[in-house]
Amino acid sequence: MCAAYRISAQHREDYSSTVGIGDLVFRFRWVPTLLLALPIPLFVALGLWQLDRAEQKRALATALAERAAQPTYRIEGMVADGEGLRYRRIEAMGAFDADRQFLVEGRREGGKTGFHVITPLRMADSGPLLLVNRGWIPADPRGEPTPAPVPQGTLTLIGEAEVPSPPALALHGGEGAAKGWGARWPYLTLELFAATVDDPVQPLVMLLDPESPAGFVRHWTRPVPNVWMHQGYAAQWFAFALIALVLYVRLSFERTSRREDGR
Secondary structure, eight states: OOTTEEOOHHHHTTTOOEEEETTEEEEOOHHHIIIIITHHHHHHHHHHHHHHHHHHHHHHHHHHHHHHHSOOEEOOSOOSOSGGGTTSEEEEEEEEOGGGOEEEEEEEETTEEEEEEEEEEEETTTOOEEEEEEEEEEBOTTSOBOOOOOOOSEEEEEEEEEOOOOOSSOOSSSGGGGGGTTTEESSOOHHHHHTTOSSOEEEEEEEEOTTOTTOOBOOOOOOOOOHHHHHHHHHHHHHHHHHHHHHHHHHHEEEHHHHHHTO
């Protein structure tokens, strides 16, 4: 039989086969294949996924920088694309609707638990409601919110556009669930608020500027796109794939002389 390819009765007993390359013989084994070779495509796929996440974060960082450099956008009429204004400085004029103010529970500031005060602003020119996050108020010793008075009259407000997202685990009965929450909500989305009113609702929320006297404690933080973190994770997954490949080859190849000595 050709020296480059041999299958022996000894190897058939453990369901393995051998392929020779010079004095090296590759021996297929099920255990190394299952433990090392099969996970390699998974490791590579996870590395590619992390590189894609890094590219998404890089695009977000670019968008943040570009929007921060743009002039203040004055909202007049209904905004067509809330996401297109996200993180951009915005300005709006109108009067607060005190009857529709509500609080978002479980917000923390300086190690203390409290509430975010959300007050709808009825815009002066067209009538849509713009939700304004006026900042954080603490809870009293009983867990109740401290007072959050609402300014009267027409105001010109400046802040940053945001589009709130629901938490990863949202336990509620659909968009109409907020109708039964009253003045204290577990979290905020525009869809939830829109389901509680008959008026049109702007597709964004204003995070009120810290310099405005119409709010409370405001320490808004923008997301920091960590591109290097995802690139590091990608390198780790690719390293796992390489280590698995090296170990698989190391366990699967052996020299002919050593095999003959072990007979």
